[in-house]
Amino acid sequence: MADSTLADTADHSTAPGSAAVPILDCQNLSAGYGPVRVVRDVNFALQAGSVLAVLGPNGAGKSTLMNTLAGLLPRKGGHVVVEGKSLRNGRPAEANRHGLILVPDDRALFTSMTVRENLSIAKRSGGLSLDGAIDMFPALGKRIKVNAGALSGGEQQMLAVARALVQNPRVLLIDEMSMGLAPVIVEELLPIVRRIADETDAVVVLVEQHVQLALEVADEALVIVHGGVRLSGPADELAKNPELLEQAYLGDAV
Numbered sequence: 059m060a061d062s063t064l065a066d067t068a069d070h071s072t073a074p075g076s077a078a079v080p081i082l083d084c085q086n087l088s089a090g091y092g093p094v095r096v097v098r099d100v101n102f103a104l105q106a107g108s109v110l111a112v113l114g115p116n117g118a119g120k121s122t123l124m125n126t127l128a129g130l131l132p133r134k135g136g137h138v139v140v141e142g143k144s145l146r147n148g149r150p151a152e153a154n155r156h157g158l159i160l161v162p163d164d165r166a167l168f169t170s171m172t173v174r175e176n177l178s179i180a181k182r183s184g185g186l187s188l189d190g191a192i193d194m195f196p197a198l199g200k201r202i203k204v205n206a207g208a209l210s211g212g213e214q215q216m217l218a219v220a221r222a223l224v225q226n227p228r229v230l231l232i233d234e235m236s237m238g239l240a241p242v243i244v245e246e247l248l249p250i251v252r253r254i255a256d257e258t259d260a261v262v263v264l265v266e267q268h269v270q271l272a273l274e275v276a277d278e279a280l281v282i283v284h285g286g287v288r289l290s291g292p293a294d295e296l297a298k299n300p301e302l303l304e305q306a307y308l309g310d311a312v
């Protein structure tokens with residue numbers, strides 16, 4: 059496993075003529091707050107239609123990584139390259155224009171607007187139609203005239219992802235989709251992430267605490283501990299090695 063880390067095997071070249079330009083290429087990314095570096099040297103490259111699960115204990119730096127990829131936090135080092143285009147540092151609008159769409163852990167919905175209004179206001183050319191987004195989440199179809207604030211937690215999460223889909227994401231960054239949701243809802247929602255990647259050809263980066271469920275829908279995974287990548291590799295291989303995962307999570311404590 060140690061030989062098959064994503065960091066070691068990813069092709070970071072986006073030079074013309076390279077076989078397939080990754081949709082998202084994260085090169086030596088470091089991030090943090092003020093003088094403090096909380097994420098160090100993260101590398102991965104994702105081809106169209108792939109899902110990366112970002113795992114790790116609380117406080118490891120997962121949300122910091124996501125916010126930095128989205129340009130909301132300035133990088134402290136490294137590059138974020140989308141379809142061969144290197145993004146300027148700390149430019150969330152530019153990242154968004156290039157198709158990096160973040161579904162934040164607080165969902166950030168307009169709670170006094172209806173489901174339809176939340177989707178309509180976000181709609182962009184090339185993105186899924188409202189009907190297409192509802193097709194992914196049929197439960198929303200029955201709640202289309204309901205204010206987002208009156209939805210259940212699961213429905214709100216569906217709306218947050220549906221709103222991202224109408225924006226034509228090339229890279230969908232989903233931070234803790236399952237936060238506060240019952241396990242039965244999580245089991246329903248996570249497979250939709252797979253469907254999104256398969257049907258839209260976007261890449262999905264998924265921060266998730268439900269490790270085994272996340273590994274079931276992901277192609278690749280990395281485990282971040284104390285801001286560094288402790289373990290990475292194909293999701294199915296990691297799923298077969300729970301003791302390796304446990305060791306990575308516990309790190310120096312074992």
Ligand SMILES: Nc1ncnc2c1ncn2[C@@H]1O[C@H](COP(=O)(O)OP(=O)(O)OP(=O)(O)O)[C@@H](O)[C@H]1O
Binds near residue numbers: 119
């Ligand atoms: N705005 C901030 N200012 C300073 N430090 C922060 C800020 N936000 C997070 N941190 C610190 O950065 C580190 C990483 O936090 P982060 O939220 O990225 O971890 P996480 O892996 O997403 O954790 P969780 O699973 O609990 O959400 C933590 O030590 C946290 O205290």
